[in-house]
Amino acid sequence: xxxxxxxxxxxxxxxxxxxxPSGAINEKVPPRDPAFFNPRAxxxxxxxxxxxxxxxxxxxxxxxxxxxxxxLGARALRVANEIKNVEKxxxxxxxxxxxxxxxxxxxxxxxxxxxISENEVCRFLSIYSTKNQRASxxxxxxxxxxxxxxxxxxxxxxxxxILSTTATDLQVLHGLFQDACKRRYYGVPVKTKYGNEIAxxxxxxxxxxxxxxxxxxxxxMFADNEMHYYRTFVKILNKPGNLENIGFILHCKSCGxxxxxxxxxxxxxxxxxxxxxxxxxxxxxxxxxKFVQSxxxxxxxxSVDKKCEKVLRKxxxxxxxPATYFTLDEIASRMKVAPLALDKTIDKLQKNGFLSSPTxxxxxGFRTNCKIDEIQxxxxx
Ligand SMILES: C[S@@+](CC[C@H](N)C(=O)[O-])C[C@H]1O[C@@H](n2cnc3c(N)ncnc32)[C@H](O)[C@@H]1O
Ligand SMILES: [Zn+2]
Numbered sequence: 539x540x541x542x543x544x545x546x547x548x549x550x551x552x553x554x555x556x557x558x559p560s561g562a563i564n565e566k567v568p569p570r571d572p573a574f575f576n577p578r579a580x581x582x583x584x585x586x587x588x589x590x591x592x593x594x595x596x597x598x599x600x601x602x603x604x605x606x607x608x609x610l611g612a613r614a615l616r617v618a619n620e621i622k623n624v625e626k627x628x629x630x631x632x633x634x635x636x637x638x639x640x641x642x643x644x645x646x647x648x649x650x651x652x653x654i655s656e657n658e659v660c661r662f663l664s665i666y667s668t669k670n671q672r673a674s675x676x677x678x679x680x681x682x683x684x685x686x687x688x689x690x691x692x693x694x695x696x697x698x699x700i701l702s703t704t705a706t707d708l709q710v711l712h713g714l715f716q717d718a719c720k721r722r723y724y725g726v727p728v729k730t731k732y733g734n735e736i737a738x739x740x741x742x743x744x745x746x747x748x749x750x751x752x753x754x755x756x757x758x759m760f761a762d763n764e765m766h767y768y769r770t771f772v773k774i775l776n777k778p779g780n781l782e783n784i785g786f787i788l789h790c791k792s793c794g795x796x797x798x799x800x801x802x803x804x805x806x807x808x809x810x811x812x813x814x815x816x817x818x819x820x821x822x823x824x825x826x827x828k829f830v831q832s833x834x835x836x837x838x839x840x841s842v843d844k845k846c847e848k849v850l851r852k853x854x855x856x857x858x859x860p861a862t863y864f865t866l867d868e869i870a871s872r873m874k875v876a877p878l879a880l881d882k883t884i885d886k887l888q889k890n891g892f893l894s895s896p897t898x899x900x901x902x903g904f905r906t907n908c909k910i911d912e913i914q915x916x917x918x919x
Contacts, residue, residue, distance in 0.1 A: 702771045743820040
């Protein structure tokens with residue numbers, strides 16, 4: 539539904555009315571003035587609603603949500619309006635015009651739990667970084683990279699709470715600017731067909747390393763990715779951090795072999811070619827199976843895109859699978875044959891005694907513990 543109010547438009551996202559500048563809807567690139575709103579990020583906000591709702595369902599502490607870079611408040615408004623029994627939502631942004639729009643949207647939805655703050659994000663989060671002030675969910679959704687704000691985000695999150703971040707510096711995470719990637723995320727990517735998984739692991743690696751410095755451990759709960767963003771949801775645990783899950787992805791461009799390793803290795807164990815290393819990055823799990831299951835159970839309580847369920851079902855299947863995935867095209871082009879169907883591929887691998895599942899990160903991707911040389915042998919027969 540869209541109604542014009544001068545140069546503002548009232549849209550409904552989920553179950554929430556949001557006032558947005560008309561340019562955000564009508565222009566190709568959403569303008570930053572008077573306030574930024576990206577209608578294409580709806581799926582990303584839908585996942586947040588399901589994830590936050592699932593998290594609070596099993597959480598005993600304060601139900602407080604800090605939206606550090608709220609823009610015109612799309613996520614904060616939705617959390618306050620669509621999730622039951624929220625105690626307090628605080629939407630913060632440095633842009634006063636965005637905050638003025640939130641005030642109007644608060645009235646439109648008749649909300650009582652949403653407060654507004656105009657501050658630089660780290661100053662805002664530092665107000666909530668002391669005992670008894672911390673929030674159970676902290677959201678960091680900046681333009682570009684979240685790395686500048688990770689420390690402040692962790693400090694403002696309660697023990698057992700959730701820190702969620704978005705990254706949109708895709709060129710950096712995809713390997714176009716290796717130095718910038720190392721500077722921001724501590725590690726470097728390798729260009730592969732599963733570059734989106736490497737990007738997510740670089741982001742999680744950075745959060746884990748920063749957390750370890752603060753004597754905090756992280757546990758990834760869920761991650762999602764679309765063309766224009768990467769989003770991670772991690773649990774913040776107030777116990778000495780460790781770097782057990784920091785390592786490398788070894789990738790052989792010659793034979794397609796990939797391997798997770800804690801040490802720097804320079805030779806492929808399948809074809810003995812010189813290999814490339816992505817990392818240091820997160821080599822542990824990307825998804826918490828129980829949490830993904832509880833997200834799925836939350837879907838009927840919300841008004842979210844149908845795609846959410848499809849993605850979550852795949853996350854559930856892949857939650858305990860090995861890191862990295864293969865694509866059907868990759869295998870077909872190596873074997874110089876037409877690609878097999880995804881379900882047949884997975885079935886064949888399973889029948890040969892290997893683990894295999896689809897992946898939410900690529901419609902033609904599959905995970906397996908079968909190595910590339912074995913996969914080719916299986917598909918030759
Ligand atoms: C990508 S937008 C946020 C979008 C919003 N979360 C949503 O879902 O629609 C980033 C926002 O960060 C704000 N911003 C950028 N740097 C900031 C800073 N250092 N402190 C506070 N706000 C900042 C911008 O004004 C902008 O509204
Ligand atoms: Zn090799």
